[in-house]
Amino acid sequence: MPSQNEGNKSPNERSLGLNAKNVVSLNKVKISKKIKNRLITQRIVFGIFNRINIILSLVVTRPKKRTTKEDNFIGFNNHSLLIFTSFIFATSLMNSLLTILHTLEQFDRWLFQKINGQWTNPFFDFISLFLRQSDLWMPLYLFLFVFIAINFKRNWLWWIIFFVCTVALTDMTGTHVFKDVFKRLRPCNDPAFASYVRLLLKDCAGGYSFVSNHAANHFGMATFFYFTLRHCLPKWTWIAWAWAFAISYAQIYVGIHYPLDVVCGALIGVLFGLFMAMFFNRKFGFANFDTQPTVTP
Numbered sequence: 001m002p003s004q005n006e007g008n009k010s011p012n013e014r015s016l017g018l019n020a021k022n023v024v025s026l027n028k029v030k031i032s033k034k035i036k037n038r039l040i041t042q043r044i045v046f047g048i049f050n051r052i053n054i055i056l057s058l059v060v061t062r063p064k065k066r067t068t069k070e071d072n073f074i075g076f077n078n079h080s081l082l083i084f085t086s087f088i089f090a091t092s093l094m095n096s097l098l099t100i101l102h103t104l105e106q107f108d109r110w111l112f113q114k115i116n117g118q119w120t121n122p123f124f125d126f127i128s129l130f131l132r133q134s135d136l137w138m139p140l141y142l143f144l145f146v147f148i149a150i151n152f153k154r155n156w157l158w159w160i161i162f163f164v165c166t167v168a169l170t171d172m173t174g175t176h177v178f179k180d181v182f183k184r185l186r187p188c189n190d191p192a193f194a195s196y197v198r199l200l201l202k203d204c205a206g207g208y209s210f211v212s213n214h215a216a217n218h219f220g221m222a223t224f225f226y227f228t229l230r231h232c233l234p235k236w237t238w239i240a241w242a243w244a245f246a247i248s249y250a251q252i253y254v255g256i257h258y259p260l261d262v263v264c265g266a267l268i269g270v271l272f273g274l275f276m277a278m279f280f281n282r283k284f285g286f287a288n289f290d291t292q293p294t295v296t297p
Contacts, residue, residue: 108260109196112187115252115259117198128250129200144225155284163224166276170220170269174213178264184210188255200254212257215248215265216272223273228280244269 130136149156187197188204222240230237248266251257 104260108258109193111259112252113196115249116187116255117196120198120253124253125200127246128253131247131250132201132254158284159228159280162276162280163221166220166224166273167217169272169276170216171213173268173272174211174216174265175207178211178268179208179213182210183208184258184261186256187258197255199256201256205256209257210261210264211268212248212251212261212265214251215244215257215262216269218244218247219266219269220273220276221269223270224277224280225273227274227277 145160148159152159186204186207186209187193188199188201189209222244225240226237244266248262251262252259
């Protein structure tokens with residue numbers, strides 16, 4: 001119910017009063033909207049900062065166990081990146097190895113041509129063919145066995161057994177582990193290289209080239225001979241090395257082996273000869289000959 005003062009007011013005053021109330025109410029509405037907008041803006045800003053803090057905490061301190069799908073997806077990416085990096089590294093390493101092998105093969109053939117075709121003379125031609133004859137080896141090894149039996153009556157039979165086992169190991173290793181696996185053609189049997197070979201034999205030997213069993217066997221025997229008899233025959237054991245080198249060099253000179261075949265065969269022989277000599281010396285003590293009678297050869 002309107003008051004008495006309101007009843008005394010003119011229509012213009014009444015309209016002005018209503019307009020003032022409307023202005024006040026409109027201002028209140030604008031203020032409330034501004035407050036709401038500021039609150040929304042603050043929430044957005046604080047939400048962004050909160051997300052940034054969460055991301056930084058995940059980067060700095062990665063959890064040990066990943067349980068969310070996002071973490072599993074990230075782990076999959078890291079695993080894929082590791083596999084891809086390993087593949088690239090393995091590929092580059094393989095290319096480097098192939099380049100090294102190709103360079104080594106070229107050098108091997110170059111050195112073979114030097115030994116077989118240029119560093120030659122009639123005396124080497126004769127002696128190389130002479131060294132390849134097995135009829136020369138058998139009397140020499142028979143003399144060696146008799147010498148060991150006469151001068152070293154204790155464990156001489158074991159020495160001969162270990163000596164023969166050394167040859168058997170080197171020969172089987174060279175044939176079954178290397179020749180049957182690599183299957184490298186001999187220089188005189190290689191159609192792309194045979195025209196560069198000066199073959200001194202009537203026919204090229206059969207079988208494969210890598211490694212040289214002649215080099216493996218003779219270096220195995222020489223190594224075993226040296227490390228088991230060096231204490232009693234210090235002035236003569238080096239002859240075994242010279243004998244093994246001469247026979248191995250002859251394989252290249254006559255044209256049936258590459259230098260790399262001979263070098264790798266010699267390494268195999270040295271390893272087996274050293275192993276068998278160490279085992280024999282430790283088991284039987286045959287290397288200490290200071291108190292044993294010897295016959296000067």
